[in-house]
Amino acid sequence: MAGVLGSLIFWLIISVHVTFLVLAQDGDQFVHYDFRKANLELDGMASTDNGPLHLTNKTEKSTGHAFHKIPMKFTGSSFSFSTEFVFAIFPLQISPPYGQGMAFVVSPTKDLRYSGDPTSYLGLFNRTNDNKSDNHILAVELDTNDSPEAADKSNNHVGIDINSIVSVEYANASYFDGTVRLNKNLLLASRKSIMIWIDYDGIHKLLNVTLAPVPKKHVSPLFSSSFKPSVPLLSRSINLSEIFMETMFVGFSGSTGAVKSDQYILGWSFKIGGIADSLDISQISDPPRPDKKFPLGVVLGVTISTVGFLMILGGIVYLYKKKKYAEVLEQWEKEYNPQRYSFRSLYKATKGFRENHLLGAGGFGKVYKGILPSGTQIAVKRVYHDAEQGMKQYVAEIASMGRLRHKNLVQLLGYCRRKGELLLVYEYMPNGSLDDYLFNRNKLKDLTWSQRLNIIKGVASALLYLHEDWEQVVLHRDVKASNILLDADLNGKLGDFGLARFHDRGASLEATRVVGTIGYMAPELTAMGVTTTWTDVYAFGAFILEVVCGRRPVDPDAPREQVILVKWVASCGRRDALTDTVDSKLRDYEAGEAKVLLKLGMLCSQSNPENRPSMRQILQYLEGSVSVPGISFDSAGLGIPNISHETVTQQTAISSSANFSFEDVTILFDGR
Ligand SMILES: *[C@@H]1O[C@H](CO)[C@@H](O)[C@H](O)[C@H]1NC(C)=O
Ligand SMILES: *[C@@H]1O[C@H](CO)[C@@H](O)[C@H](O)[C@H]1NC(C)=O
Ligand SMILES: *[C@@H]1O[C@H](CO)[C@@H](O)[C@H](O)[C@H]1NC(C)=O
Ligand SMILES: *[C@@H]1O[C@H](CO)[C@@H](O)[C@H](O)[C@H]1NC(C)=O
Ligand SMILES: *[C@@H]1O[C@H](CO)[C@@H](O)[C@H](O)[C@H]1NC(C)=O
Ligand SMILES: *[C@@H]1O[C@H](CO)[C@@H](O)[C@H](O)[C@H]1NC(C)=O
Helix, strand or coil: CHHHHHHHHHHHHHHHHHHHHHHHHHCCEEEECCHHHCCEEEEECCECCCCCEEEECCCCCCEEEEEECCCEECCCCCCCEEEEEEEEEEECCCCCCCCCEEEEEEECCCCCCCCCCCHHHCCCCCCCCCCCHHHCCEEEEEECCCCCCCCCCCCCEEEEEECCCCCCEEEECEEEECCCCEEEECCCCCCCCEEEEEEEECCCCEEEEEEEECCCCCCCCCEHHHHCCCCCCEEEECCHHHCCCCEEEEEEEEECCCCCEEEEEEEEEEEECCCCCCCEHHHCCCCCCCCCCCCHHHHHHHHHHHHHHHHHHHHHHHHHHHHHCCCCCCHHHHHHHHHECCHHHHHHHCCCCCHHHEEEEECCEEEEEEECCCCCEEEEEEEECCCCCCHHHHHHHHHHHCCCCCCCECCEEEEEEECCEEEEEEECCCCCEHHHHHCCCCCCCCCCHHHHHHHHHHHHHHHHHHHHHCCCCCCCCCCCHHHEEECCCCCEEECCCCHHHHHHHHCCCCCCCCCCCCCCCCHHHHHHCCCCHHHHHHHHHHHHHHHHHCCCCECCCCCHHHCEHHHHHHHHHHCCCHHHHCCCCCCCCCHHHHHHHHHHHHHHCECCHHHCCCHHHHHHHHHCCCCCCCCCCCHHHECCCCCCHHHHHHHHHHHHHCCCCCHHHHHHHHCC
């Protein structure tokens, strides 16, 4: 459950994030990673030359301000807002004095040049206006100096300031580490990136301030929400309606005194009326390294002796890691960055693809369970391939499949590419695949009738989405019970879409190659290699029969007349004894519903594609809004799987060359 939820939340965040970019001009919310494009009003020391907001530099007794140019509307008496940003403070040395400090500000004016003094006033107030209610200023200060004017008691604290530099509430900088359930100290002026969340709930009139160190740089998206501590540093009840005007500006203020520091904002998200969009750590730039002044002689002496040794050691480690984690990354792939995982992160998530992380080995490769540093559970499928050709287009398809969203589709989260190998990252499905249940492989509990019905409906709605409701027609090409995965509540989700296509493309030079699984492949597919939505429908029909009858479409161990399921169902249909085929493991099932499903399965198994229903019709039949038309059980009209020896050997040959195993075929011929 946690895995599914985790990935759900993960994608929710992504989609929110995407929508957000579109809404960015709306003015009541924004996300900035590159402040040059942020439409800010800068003054004093503030600049955005390299992307990050550089709020203060080492000019003495000076201020820097940066305000979002577009004013924000805080209307009504119960407005809420939320913001989060990443900052880094570079003092001259990592021991006090650290310089002055900086603050997030909400102010009725974006011009604090004359009213905001430097040094201990942080560019916010001055001696005469301090503690005056007509300032209408809220600030959350990140104070790195213990100034007497501000009655500070520490040189490393976070405070809430209302109209005055004397904080109404403050605390030494620290954060709650949920893994050890302890508060840990944090040095604001540590030159490291620190995240801060400021959330105001206008209903409960509560202002929370939360801090946390930013985890190491990630290649793939890592959203700030995944490491936000559950306990805020400051939680103060304030009625901001009494402080704010209706129109206010949001921004930052920083100052230097005789002691000074470089202060940077590296990413900033803001929103009125809800939780600000999570920042993606992988998009946050590193703070530029300000030039340091070292006592040259000393440094050189120490350096030269150690560097030689370290270089050799480092070289060995580097070469080892480089080979171990090597991946293929081409120029054209840059645009898929958000969906690309580093091999290193997947290697770590699966503990080096250890055997005890193996979930299964299917037709296309091995699947491993993994846990990302954020706690998200994933399934990583390693697909071996030797075709570099067609890769670009295939990766483009993966990227677009990553955008497919349906509750009955296993979410594809991203991919990674190495030489001869492709890794696909999916949401983790705790209950494994449907065939394990149907064929009771792991002594699992049998699925009830209503669970089976629910799974069939779920898969049908996923296929309808792929065929008709998405922006492009997507063919699944390999619908079968072993490709249906079950979530924590035993809902069916269609997985592995697109993989068949991949193998297809890898083999595009050999025109005769056909991909699919015997028993699920429509006659026109086996004969001519044609794939359409109708071939998916045929496979879906075989799948319905499989779920209702609790057996595979082709079962060599069955009595002779029952080996081919469609044929057997048809013969029972002719005798008006359809329900004889229903899975004997089913204690109580609804005979009427079972008949409808069996008929529907047969309707999908028609040999003429045009006689098969569309997914939309199928859903109507399943929902009972339209009744299934009467059909003849004459085998002549049915697409009966052709399992002559010739076809099968041909398929087996293909399977070995394409690294693709036809499980059903192997079963059929090993025993005979
Ligand atoms: C600090 O920034 C201001 C404004 O960008 C600039 O004029 C000044 O030269 C900078 N000073 C230092 C010491 O970098
Ligand atoms: C302090 O700020 C006010 C505006 O709030 C301004 O009128 C005043 O001149 C400032 N005083 C000093 C001493 O800078
Ligand atoms: C700020 O002003 C209020 C009255 O408006 C007063 O009670 C309080 O003591 C003042 N705080 C400081 C630090 O001067
Ligand atoms: C905050 O830190 C200062 C040292 O900078 C220390 O003297 C003080 O006791 C700390 N306060 C709390 C509440 O921990
Ligand atoms: C503020 O923190 C408290 C816990 O101290 C929490 O119950 C509340 O939901 C938080 N509010 C917001 C807006 O984050
Ligand atoms: C908050 O302040 C506003 C404006 O002064 C007032 O209308 C409202 O009643 C206050 N709300 C609470 C809960 O005190």
